Amino acid sequence: MKLELHRLKVKGLKFGEKTGFENGILTVSKAEILALVSEDPLLGKNIDVDIAMPGEETRIMPVKDVIEPRWKISGKGQVFPGMLSDVETVGEGQTLVLSGCAVLTAGKLVRFQEGIIDMSGVGSDYTPYSKTCNVVLVLEPSDPNMDKHDYEAACRIAGLKTAAYLAKSCAGCKADTVEVYERPTIREAMNSYPELPKVGYIYMLQTQGLLHDTYLYGVDVKRILPTIISPLEVMDGAIVSGNCVSACDKNSTYSHLNNPVIADMLKRHGKDFNFVACIVTNENVTLADKRRSSSYAAKLASMLGLDGVVITEEGFGNPDADLIMNCRKCEQLGIKTALLTDEYAGQDGASQSLADSCPEGNACVTAGNANEVIHLPAMKKVIGFAEEANVIAGGWNGSLADDGTITVELQAITGATSELGYTKLGAYTL
Amino acid sequence: MVKEIERKLPVVHMCTIVPISQTVGANRIVPTIAIPHPLGNPSKTPEEEKALRRGLVERALKALQTEITEQTVFTE
Amino acid sequence: MAFRIVHYINQFYAGIGGEEKADYTPEIRAGVVGPGMALKGAFKGEAEIVATVICGDSYFASNMDKATADILAMIKEYKPDAFIAGPAFNAGRYGTACGAMCDAVSKEFGIPVISGMYPENPGVEMYKKSAWIIETPDSAAGMRKAVPAMAKLALKLLKGEALGSPSEEGYIERGIRKNMFYEKLAAERCVDMFVAKLKGETFGTEYKMPVFDRVDPQPAVKDMKNAVIALVTSGGICPKGNPDHIEASSASKFGEYDITGVNDLTSETYCTAHGGYDATYADQDADRVLPVDVLRDLEREGVIGKLHNKFYTTVGNGTSVANAKKFGAEIVNRLVNDGVTAVILTST
Amino acid sequence: MYSLITNNAELHHSVKSGEYIEGSALDVLIRVRSLVHSGSIVLTHTLCGNLRPNHQPFRSVIVDEIQGPVDLDSLSVIESAVNVYQSSPLITPDELDDGRRNDYAYIDAELMRESLKHYGLMKGENLCNASSLLVKEV
Numbered sequence: 006m007k008l009e010l011h012r013l014k015v016k017g018l019k020f021g022e023k024t025g026f027e028n029g030i031l032t033v034s035k036a037e038i039l040a041l042v043s044e045d046p047l048l049g050k051n052i053d054v055d056i057a058m059p060g061e062e063t064r065i066m067p068v069k070d071v072i073e074p075r076w077k078i079s080g081k082g083q084v085f086p087g088m089l090s091d092v093e094t095v096g097e098g099q100t101l102v103l104s105g106c107a108v109l110t111a112g113k114l115v116r117f118q119e120g121i122i123d124m125s126g127v128g129s130d131y132t133p134y135s136k137t138c139n140v141v142l143v144l145e146p147s148d149p150n151m152d153k154h155d156y157e158a159a160c161r162i163a164g165l166k167t168a169a170y171l172a173k174s175c176a177g178c179k180a181d182t183v184e185v186y187e188r189p190t191i192r193e194a195m196n197s198y199p200e201l202p203k204v205g206y207i208y209m210l211q212t213q214g215l216l217h218d219t220y221l222y223g224v225d226v227k228r229i230l231p232t233i234i235s236p237l238e239v240m241d242g243a244i245v246s247g248n249c250v251s252a253c254d255k256n257s258t259y260s261h262l263n264n265p266v267i268a269d270m271l272k273r274h275g276k277d278f279n280f281v282a283c284i285v286t287n288e289n290v291t292l293a294d295k296r297r298s299s300s301y302a303a304k305l306a307s308m309l310g311l312d313g314v315v316i317t318e319e320g321f322g323n324p325d326a327d328l329i330m331n332c333r334k335c336e337q338l339g340i341k342t343a344l345l346t347d348e349y350a351g352q353d354g355a356s357q358s359l360a361d362s363c364p365e366g367n368a369c370v371t372a373g374n375a376n377e378v379i380h381l382p383a384m385k386k387v388i389g390f391a392e393e394a395n396v397i398a399g400g401w402n403g404s405l406a407d408d409g410t411i412t413v414e415l416q417a418i419t420g421a422t423s424e425l426g427y428t429k430l431g432a433y434t435l
Numbered sequence: 436m437v438k439e440i441e442r443k444l445p446v447v448h449m450c451t452i453v454p455i456s457q458t459v460g461a462n463r464i465v466p467t468i469a470i471p472h473p474l475g476n477p478s479k480t481p482e483e484e485k486a487l488r489r490g491l492v493e494r495a496l497k498a499l500q501t502e503i504t505e506q507t508v509f510t511e
Numbered sequence: 512m513a514f515r516i517v518h519y520i521n522q523f524y525a526g527i528g529g530e531e532k533a534d535y536t537p538e539i540r541a542g543v544v545g546p547g548m549a550l551k552g553a554f555k556g557e558a559e560i561v562a563t564v565i566c567g568d569s570y571f572a573s574n575m576d577k578a579t580a581d582i583l584a585m586i587k588e589y590k591p592d593a594f595i596a597g598p599a600f601n602a603g604r605y606g607t608a609c610g611a612m613c614d615a616v617s618k619e620f621g622i623p624v625i626s627g628m629y630p631e632n633p634g635v636e637m638y639k640k641s642a643w644i645i646e647t648p649d650s651a652a653g654m655r656k657a658v659p660a661m662a663k664l665a666l667k668l669l670k671g672e673a674l675g676s677p678s679e680e681g682y683i684e685r686g687i688r689k690n691m692f693y694e695k696l697a698a699e700r701c702v703d704m705f706v707a708k709l710k711g712e713t714f715g716t717e718y719k720m721p722v723f724d725r726v727d728p729q730p731a732v733k734d735m736k737n738a739v740i741a742l743v744t745s746g747g748i749c750p751k752g753n754p755d756h757i758e759a760s761s762a763s764k765f766g767e768y769d770i771t772g773v774n775d776l777t778s779e780t781y782c783t784a785h786g787g788y789d790a791t792y793a794d795q796d797a798d799r800v801l802p803v804d805v806l807r808d809l810e811r812e813g814v815i816g817k818l819h820n821k822f823y824t825t826v827g828n829g830t831s832v833a834n835a836k837k838f839g840a841e842i843v844n845r846l847v848n849d850g851v852t853a854v855i856l857t858s859t
Numbered sequence: 860m861y862s863l864i865t866n867n868a869e870l871h872h873s874v875k876s877g878e879y880i881e882g883s884a885l886d887v888l889i890r891v892r893s894l895v896h897s898g899s900i901v902l903t904h905t906l907c908g909n910l911r912p913n914h915q916p917f918r919s920v921i922v923d924e925i926q927g928p929v930d931l932d933s934l935s936v937i938e939s940a941v942n943v944y945q946s947s948p949l950i951t952p953d954e955l956d957d958g959r960r961n962d963y964a965y966i967d968a969e970l971m972r973e974s975l976k977h978y979g980l981m982k983g984e985n986l987c988n989a990s991s992l993l994v995k996e997v
Contacts, residue, residue: 115962213908214970251909265698323904343705354688362720370701373690426698435687439839445729450858462728470896472792475799
């Protein structure tokens with residue numbers, strides 16, 4: 006399987022007549038985007054499109070998802086298979102990427118759905134999406150009493166459509182850089198690098214229910230048994246986020262597309278280990294599902310004869326149980342594990358970080374304590390609904406002060422403690 | 436708590452959930468009946484209950500008189 | 512202008528006496544007393560001990576609330592910039608007193624509080640989250656090493672200097688999680704650790720999962736016929752009305768009750784304070800948790816020498832590891848002093 | 860016999876069998892714990908996903924009510940949940956304005972929907988799969 010990522014470096018955004026890209030500047034046609042998005046009858050009339058650039062005194066909230074504009078310019082299928090395009094297998098050919106650019110979907114869904122992105126100030130240090138040129142869709146339902154499933158789906162599709170459209174409009178441009186990824190079949194992988202340990206990546210996806218879901222080729226991952234996927238399919242958007250809750254550690258679609266664990270493992274493939282396979286698995290609500298999926302994922306890893314796996318969790322609370330089950334079962338099959346998660350150690354950092362634990366989990370990296378409190382300065386411009394700060398998870402009544410400053414836990418900041426490790430944040434023990 | 440006692444005196448831990456007792460470091464363990472009534476069973480007559488309790492306590496005394504080198508669960 | 516320090520020591524280090532003076536009531540003296548001299552030397556003038564509080568370990572242990580309040584009042588006048596307690600090395604009650612005073616002073620005055628203890632001291636587990644505790648050897652022989660480290664940490668805290676890791680500064684890890692930005696992405700740090708683990712190299716996990724350590728078993732009881740057996744329970748059994756108000760969960764104390772002449776626990780005389788399970792059955796007949804009736808029979812029949820006249824009880828529901836450790840250590844000391852041979856510990 | 864233990868009144872009325880607990884999420888967990896102590900098995904995880912005790916006032920747990928020895932998995936899952944709820948600030952349904960209360964109740968019901976269907980507890984729906992034939996180790 007071979008995939009080329011053709012990257013266009015986006016350094017600036019501006020509105021204009023025609024969506025297009027020229028020497029680093031992406032022109033966004035508001036009319037084209039609005040026409041594209043308002044095809045969907047579920048979305049209301051006064052939708053807006055805005056842009057936010059790194060360093061501006063702008064706050065975006067509440068943010069539902071972040072998507073990187075990508076479009077396949079050659080090869081089977083198209084980006085976001087089974088969700089936006091056909092269900093054909095993706096992950097080979099050529100894909101155009103608007104690097105440094107992101108589409109944000111913002112808008113009220115339910116009263117505690119949150120996610121703050123500050124483009125400048127202390128808040129911008131805690132989210133990778135303050136460094137991207139952001140095209141923001143501000144959405145609302147056509148009927149306020151609309152079923153929340155339908156409205157969530159409408160917002161998700163609107164974001165994906167806009168991202169794909171932006172990239173598609175630049176398909177003709179010559180790439181600034183081209184990255185080539187070549188992945189062997191498992192048989193080839195088994196015969197290569199005999200002196201290196203064979204390893205895999207157990208990729209846990211949030212699948213608790215409405216606002217807590219993830220999609221693989223358009224299939225709700227709640228319904229799957231763990232399966233094997235190529236990292237290259239992930240780069241073409243095979244995994245899409247429908248998860249709106251817990252802004253700090255839900256994996257945005259952007260972070261799936263740019264999964265830093267996959268990126269680092271691909272970089273070190275052939276040097277430190279032989280990266281054989283990626284196993285996606287879920288985090289369901291029933292204990293039977295948790296036991297079934299963790300045993301199945303560990304069995305796949307052992308059938309492949311892996312010596313070790315990296316495991317990343319998404320979310321917290323009952324998903325901690327899945328992380329620990331995956332860890333323990335792999336270790337008991339002789340498969341060494343390293344865990345990547347985040348912590349809920351209370352605002353004083355003195356509570357127990359995870360709701361579950363096992364002695365086998367002796368190699369654990371975390372993206373920090375999501376309960377730590379942060380004071381966000383007032384911003385000149387707010388895209389979305391500022392008063393949400395008082396109701397979001399991680400905020401509390403009075404979070405939003407009259408002067409526009411916000412006091413919240415890191416939990417309310419999109420991607421602050423990303424459990425894919427798409428952040429330099431971490432914690433240490435005082 | 437059982438660990439601190441064991442530092443100076445032999446102790447037998449009579450408890451319902453054996454794995455927890457093992458985790459907290461008890462060395463002599465006697466499994467009991469149920470969490471709300473470890474040494475009794477309300478559905479039995481008082482005499483039957485006391486006989487049941489006696490059996491468990493005798494097993495505890497036997498555990499105290501048994502040389503062991505590692506965590507041991509006394510089931511009879 | 513030198514920083515103002517108040518120093519807390521027990522009756523022994525104040526030269527008043529040993530165990531026999533352990534009930535010495537709190538007193539404050541201006542200036543330096545006992546180990547305070549070594550601290551003064553280590554401060555080299557940057558800080559000075561303006562007053563020393565002296566209190567007997569037993570008095571503090573049995574009148575914790577009153578002693579703490581009295582001492583806080585005494586300290587107030589001296590307007591300290593920092594508070595140093597000990598070092599207590601491995602002395603259990605002295606360490607617990609130092610920890611408790613540090614906790615109270617930091618809550619009351621919000622100033623840096625420092626102590627020094629051997630890691631196994633029960634005071635460490637209980638108060639490491641509210642005080643900076645320098646790791647010391649297990650006896651006063653370690654004074655020469657402990658005092659300079661305590662002084663250095665105190666000065667750093669007073670000057671607001673950035674602190675290194677617990678091992679660099681010499682204090683016991685407090686178990687408080689603090690965020691920081693690392694050089695690398697968390698993903699890269701995880702893969703680094705993964706590679707180190709695969710290769711069997713040493714690595715430092717960023718988050719330690721709680722794990723329990725072991726204690727070797729005691730030798731068996733040889734002569735049960737003359738043995739004194741004591742009953743201890745974490746099932747919360749106590750006299751009717753829970754006279755000592757043992758909390759239903761996260762118990763902060765244990766109870767010691769006399770059962771001389773008691774052959775059976777009845778619903779009129781005993782109940783459970785435990786909030787961790789449905790209390791109906793224990794309240795009906797506490798023997799279902801604490802088998803006094805059967806042990807009295809065995810005593811009468813000569814199978815055991817004697818059922819100890821005191822039993823100990825606490826609520827083992829959510830009780831922190833620290834408190835459980837403290838209760839266990841204190842209870843077993845009392846049992847050894849009373850000549851007990853072996854213990855039956857019941858849990859729900 | 861499958862049963863839903865919840866402090867979510869609307870959800871309680873929409874299931875075939877269960878117990879409504881008037882009170883906080885912690886009260887629900889304590890009731891589940893007593894059931895587990897007498898042998899019941901916890902079927903849905905006792906912690907909710909992604910929401911802290913001081914955010915989500917509702918808690919719903921499906922149990923298989925049985926009298927018998929303690930199921931260790933159920934015990935560890937319920938005790939750890941009670942510990943989380945006892946060691947963190949708590950919010951109860953009546954502390955929220957109606958708008959937020961309804962949203963949290965809605966999400967609580969939504970996250971249980973899949974499991975309620977699986978265990979045949981939704982009113983007007985018969986068991987949609989053979990989970991009742993599940994053979995437990997004897």
